Structure formats: structure tokens, C-alpha cells
Amino acid sequence: MSDSIGLLSVLVLGAALFAIGLVGFLVRRNLIIMFLSTEVMLQGVIVTVVGFGRFYHNLRGQAFAVFLLVLAAVEAAVGLGLVVLMFRRSGTLDSEAWRSLKE
């Protein structure tokens, strides 16, 4: 019993990945790493929905995860395009270079 997969283990794995991604997004200053952190958060979400689907005995979680994959690809394309644009504008990947946006 102790060595089979419990739903809680799956949920904790998803939550841990999400929290680690959040920390990376908040703390790192490199724009590319910030986007990479959001991808880590999406991995956590995928694990969570697939785990729920597995334990509810249907495929809806996996179907949802397929759409999450689409969303991740879209986000990477648009986000990295913006990162390239911002790099050309400011000459650096430092997110602190865009501090003036807060005014």
C-alpha cells in the first residue's frame, strides 16, 4: 500500500512544481528565465489535471492537458517574440531595464 501512487502525491508534485515556478518568476531578472519559470508552472498544472483525471477514471484531464500544451506553445511563441523585441529595444535581457513602465 505504501508504495503505490496516491492522488495526494500527484497533487503535491503539481503544487511543488507550481510553487517553484512562481519563485523563479518572482526572483529571477532574466526575461527568458522568467518565461521558462512560467513553463515550469504549466508543468505543475498538467500534472495536476492528469492526476485528477486518472483518479476520476476518465480522459477529461488528459484532454485538458492537450489544450494546455497548445497554450504553452502559443505562449512561448508570442512571449519569446516579445522578449526578442524588448531585447532589441533595450539591448539587455534584464527585466529591471523596464522599470519605467511602472509610472
Added chain:
Amino acid sequence: MTLEALLPWLFYLIAVAGAAAVYCLLPRGGSRRTVPSRLAALGSVLGAAALAGLIAWSVLFQRTRIYTWSLDREWRPHLAVENPVQGWFFYLFAAIAIGSAVAVIVHPRPIYSALYFVLTVLAVGGALLMLQAEFLAVALVLIYAGAILVTYVFVIMLARESPGPGPGDVGGYDVRSRQPLAGVLAGFLLLAAIVTPMCDRANWYNGIEKLAFQAEVEPPDGSPDAMGRELYQSHVLGIELAGVLLVVAIVGAVAVARKRIEAAEAAGPVRPPPLPAGPPPAGGGPQR
């Protein structure tokens, strides 16, 4: 105090250890090298301990707490996949995924972060395999490690500012974190806030009607066949919208990233011819 009441506190202890580990491992100013310092060694030890504690905690939790009300009106440990081999491999993949995810966010060099993210994706794919989501595991590795990561690596190589004279130097913004204490606190408070309701037994009871009902149904396999049926029978509109979204995003990404190149190309061929015709108009300006 019973073990049940102790479980959330044990988790908070593990979360504090993990938060301290991430805080120690985060890059901070000073040396621009990636040689592990004493603080980083302390962080690794703490992190390994927290990871082992997390796995032990979830196994312990599962052993003591998870029971559902089955159809024959009895508490049963329904919420577990009964397969020892799968179980051990799941925990192994989970440990690799969490460890490499931490490496993604703490490594000072972006290219190594991207490579560690490949490891995260592979480990998550393995964990999905253990949850019998075979098609999704393969699709995850193909799309993430194959397509998205290649885009990231291209952008990392494109957006390279000349760093320093040494090949090992990285940008200053990569070795100095932004408010590491506040960020780590926010992340791990969120983790504690997510996990605390899971420790409450009453919350497990709320979902048992459905779970007990569904438990008699055979679990579906995650083969491409079954996934295709599910997607094209129940989510046709979603598939169409996903296609539209992909097209819009690709067009938008090209439009956003292309703008400056077009300007440079338009200005490029035009500029050389007029210069030799007359005297340099602004040549002496900056020298005065």
C-alpha cells in the same frame, strides 16, 4: 496529538526546509563564477533532505489518511493506483522533476536552465506514464523538449549581449536575484496554502460521491486511440479554437518579432549610395 493532526505541521516543516534550500541556492551578487560555495552546498543538502521528507510525507499521508466511501458503504483506500512498480517509479520521477525544476530557477546561465528544463519535462513525462497517460507523455516530450525548448535555445543564442572577456562570465542580472527572500516566501506560502486544504479530511469527503460512483468503471488507457475519441467526440469546438489560436499566435509572433528587421533591411541598401556624392555633412560634428 494524533498523527493526523500532526501531518500539516510536518508538511510546513518540510516546506520551510525547501524554502531555505531554494533561498540558499539562488544566485546572488559577488563572484560571477558558478563554483558551488558553502552556502550552495548547504542549500543542496537542505533541498535533498526536504525532497526526501516530502516523499516520505506523502507516502505516510497516503497510508494514514486517504480513504473513500465506496459503493458498498465502506471506507476503502480507493485513491491509490495499486501497482508497486509504478509507485516507486512515480516517486523517482517526481524527485527528479522537483530537483531539476529548482535547478532551472537557480542556475545563473540561461542555457543550462533550458537544459535542466528538458530534464524536468522528461521526468514529468515519466510521471505521466506512471499515471497511464501514455499519449500525453509522448506528446509532452515531443512538444516541450522538441519544439518549445528549441525556440528557447534559439532566443537565448539570439539575445546574447557580449558578456565579459571570459567565456564563463554571465550578465550581472543573472547572478543577482530580485528580492530573493520575498519571492521565496511568496512561493512557499502559496505551496502551504495549496496543501493545507488537502490535509483536511473533510475536504476529501466532498468528492467521494463522484469518486465512489466512478470507481466501478474501468480506468481508461491513455492510448492515442482513446485520446482521439475523447478529443473529437467531446471537445471538437475546443480543437477548432486551438487551431485558430495557434494560427493567430504564429502570425502575431512573426509580426511582433519581425518589425525591426524590416526597418533595417529597408534602410540597409539605401544608405551607401548618397554618401560619396557630396562632402560629409555631419562628419566633423561630433569631433568638435
